[in-house]
Amino acid sequence: MSDKTFKLSRFFSYKSDGIKKVVKFCGIKIQHTNKYKKLCAKLSQTNNQLQQTQKDLTNTLTQTRKDILENQNHIQNELIKIKDILENQSRIQNELIKIKDILENQSRTQNELIKIKDILENQNHTQNELIKIRDILENQNHTQNELIKNSDNQINLVKSVQKNLSMVRTEANNNFTVIQERLLSVTDFKKALEIWYRSKTGCLLNLDNPTTYNEKIQWLKLYDSTPEKTRLADKYLVRDWVAEKIGKEYLVPIIGVYNKFEDIDFDKLPNQFVIKCNHGSGYNIIVKDKSQINIDDVKNKINKWMRENFAYRYGYELHYRDIEPKIIIEKYIENQGTNDLYDYKFWCFDGKVYYIQFLSERNLDGLKMAFYDKKWNKQNFVYDYPLDVKNIEKPDNLDDMIKLAEKLSTGFSHVRVDFYRMNDGKLYFGEMTFSSASGVSKWNDENINKKFGDLIKLPSKIYDLDKKQFKESK
Numbered sequence: 001m002s003d004k005t006f007k008l009s010r011f012f013s014y015k016s017d018g019i020k021k022v023v024k025f026c027g028i029k030i031q032h033t034n035k036y037k038k039l040c041a042k043l044s045q046t047n048n049q050l051q052q053t054q055k056d057l058t059n060t061l062t063q064t065r066k067d068i069l070e071n072q073n074h075i076q077n078e079l080i081k082i083k084d085i086l087e088n089q090s091r092i093q094n095e096l097i098k099i100k101d102i103l104e105n106q107s108r109t110q111n112e113l114i115k116i117k118d119i120l121e122n123q124n125h126t127q128n129e130l131i132k133i134r135d136i137l138e139n140q141n142h143t144q145n146e147l148i149k150n151s152d153n154q155i156n157l158v159k160s161v162q163k164n165l166s167m168v169r170t171e172a173n174n175n176f177t178v179i180q181e182r183l184l185s186v187t188d189f190k191k192a193l194e195i196w197y198r199s200k201t202g203c204l205l206n207l208d209n210p211t212t213y214n215e216k217i218q219w220l221k222l223y224d225s226t227p228e229k230t231r232l233a234d235k236y237l238v239r240d241w242v243a244e245k246i247g248k249e250y251l252v253p254i255i256g257v258y259n260k261f262e263d264i265d266f267d268k269l270p271n272q273f274v275i276k277c278n279h280g281s282g283y284n285i286i287v288k289d290k291s292q293i294n295i296d297d298v299k300n301k302i303n304k305w306m307r308e309n310f311a312y313r314y315g316y317e318l319h320y321r322d323i324e325p326k327i328i329i330e331k332y333i334e335n336q337g338t339n340d341l342y343d344y345k346f347w348c349f350d351g352k353v354y355y356i357q358f359l360s361e362r363n364l365d366g367l368k369m370a371f372y373d374k375k376w377n378k379q380n381f382v383y384d385y386p387l388d389v390k391n392i393e394k395p396d397n398l399d400d401m402i403k404l405a406e407k408l409s410t411g412f413s414h415v416r417v418d419f420y421r422m423n424d425g426k427l428y429f430g431e432m433t434f435s436s437a438s439g440v441s442k443w444n445d446e447n448i449n450k451k452f453g454d455l456i457k458l459p460s461k462i463y464d465l466d467k468k469q470f471k472e473s474k
Helices: 003-104 106-121 124-138 140-150 152-187 189-201 213-223 227-233 238-245 295-307 398-409 446-455
Strands: 254-258 273-277 284-287 327-331 343-349 352-360 368-373 414-421 427-433 461-464 469-472
Touching: 189 213, 213 414, 213 446, 227 238, 227 427, 238 398, 238 427, 273 295, 284 295, 343 398, 343 427, 352 398, 398 414, 398 427
Parallel strands: none
Antiparallel strands: 254 327, 273 284, 273 327, 343 352, 343 414, 352 368, 414 427, 461 469
């Protein structure tokens, strides 16, 4: 074999070995590639499983968070209930303390009941008279039958007698009720006032340290019902005060003053007038056409008012207690073209006007109310009645009205002075009120209750209504 041939043989041998190695390498590569593909598929499957697991965990966490929030809300509700229970327990404790006080005061009440018993025992004569009346009524059956046979006029006579006897009995019962109420009220005005105040407001009355307007009005009713206030709460006697302070030209003309209804001669009265009682609030009958009134209805209403002591009617406004009841008939007044009467109420504190309350539509769709400051800027607060949304024109004589109100209010920690203003600007005095709404006003803004309370400076001396003397306040 030639050297050249040998070299070629070795070359091809080497080439063959190289090709085998390449083929082997490629086989390994292919094998690795397949493994890689399987690994990638497995990783993809694992990734999908992880994503699903992540979703499941997310859903679980979301549900867990929702459950936790619901549990927190439930716990909060339970805590609120527990708080309410604790507050109720505190209220119950306060009530128990009150009950204890009431029980401790029973001895005094028992003494008063003994007094009432004595009064009842002294009613023998009245009871005997009522028994006689009852016997008369029981014996009327036979008499009625006889009278029916005789004439219709006699029947009417019997009915009239029965009616009169019934009125006598009712009058006796009413008088006894008034006496009984007065004796019971005298026992403990303070306790009675506290009970009444809570029944109207739902709040405990703090008479030891009053802060709100409503609380201070209760204090003034209890400890500052002076003879001067009694005089000025009297719608007849206050006229002298007005004449002395600002002049009689501001008084509504009086047609007549009477001690009893039977003294009134309606034939001599004009077609229009106002009939009222002097010893309370709301005792008014407006007559626009005399021919349309029912005299019997008016009589019954007036006589009922005359029997009442307004001090005990709504919240122990004790400055009304000693007013002697009278019937007043005044000239009828109204603003022309309105069928209404414009009523300006000046809220005075220590002789200074702070706010003006305007009332209208009392004879129309229902009373409306608005408050203004001294510069006639409308305020957004009212009490008990709806806000009058109309903007009321400022009176051209507002400054004069303020001066008049301040003259009348001088010397009092708080009083409301009312004026009526006619179309031509003429002013008529209305009344002086020392306990607006009897101190249970429902303000639409409770901050006003506190603000007005801050304006009232309570007197340093208190007035003992029963002993009729002043003493130092504790």
